[in-house]
Amino acid sequence: MFLQRENSAYRFVGNEIAEITSDAEIEAVENALLSGIPAVEKHLNTALSLLSDRKNPDYRNSIKESISAVETICRLISGESKATLGQSLKQVSAKTPLHPAFEKGLLALYGFTSDQHGIRHSLLEEANLRYSDGKFMLVLASGFCSFFLTKCAENGIKIKGHS
Numbered sequence: 001m002f003l004q005r006e007n008s009a010y011r012f013v014g015n016e017i018a019e020i021t022s023d024a025e026i027e028a029v030e031n032a033l034l035s036g037i038p039a040v041e042k043h044l045n046t047a048l049s050l051l052s053d054r055k056n057p058d059y060r061n062s063i064k065e066s067i068s069a070v071e072t073i074c075r076l077i078s079g080e081s082k083a084t085l086g087q088s089l090k091q092v093s094a095k096t097p098l099h100p101a102f103e104k105g106l107l108a109l110y111g112f113t114s115d116q117h118g119i120r121h122s123l124l125e126e127a128n129l130r131y132s133d134g135k136f137m138l139v140l141a142s143g144f145c146s147f148f149l150t151k152c153a154e155n156g157i158k159i160k161g162h163s
Contacts, residue, residue, distance in 0.1 A: 014048055025139045032069070032142035037076065037162050040145055043069035044138070051134040059129040066134075066141035067113045070106070073148050076160045085110045092148070096155045106144065109137075 014033045032044050047065035050058040071085045078091035086107055093103060152159055 029142045032145040039072045040069045059134040062134040063137045066137040070141050070144045096151045
């Protein structure tokens with residue numbers, strides 16, 4: 001509360017201090033950090049930690065951890081532990097219908113993280129990533145994870161590993 005009252009550009013998010021000033025962004029990340037799914041929480045905590053490291057921030061790996069959280073929740077919903085995000089997303093959509101544009105948007109973000117610049121794969125050239133990229137992906141991935149949890153709850157779908 002002190003940081004907010006003093007209009008600080010930093011806030012506590014989980015156990016980290018992050019340069020996130022929007023209450024909605026903080027709430028999205030904190031809700032996902034309390035998802036009850038250890039693997040999802042681990043990916044998002046790691047993403048937040050890498051993003052918030054003041055001496056050596058690692059935006060590339062923060063983005064990778066963020067999208068890995070989404071991939072993990074989709075794999076758990078689909079029951080296919082080895083599936084790609086695209087494969088598991090099709091199965092998720094069969095269980096709880098998703099708008100085609102929503103699916104396409106999520107797959108496009110996954111494509112961004114999987115391109116030749118090496119966010120999720122071997123680094124072929126230095127990616128031009130900044131704090132804004134890492135923060136965007138962390139907040140968005142957190143929102144997607146919370147969205148999938150809510151969709152599953154609304155449709156009575158059990159998620160493997162969800163407490």
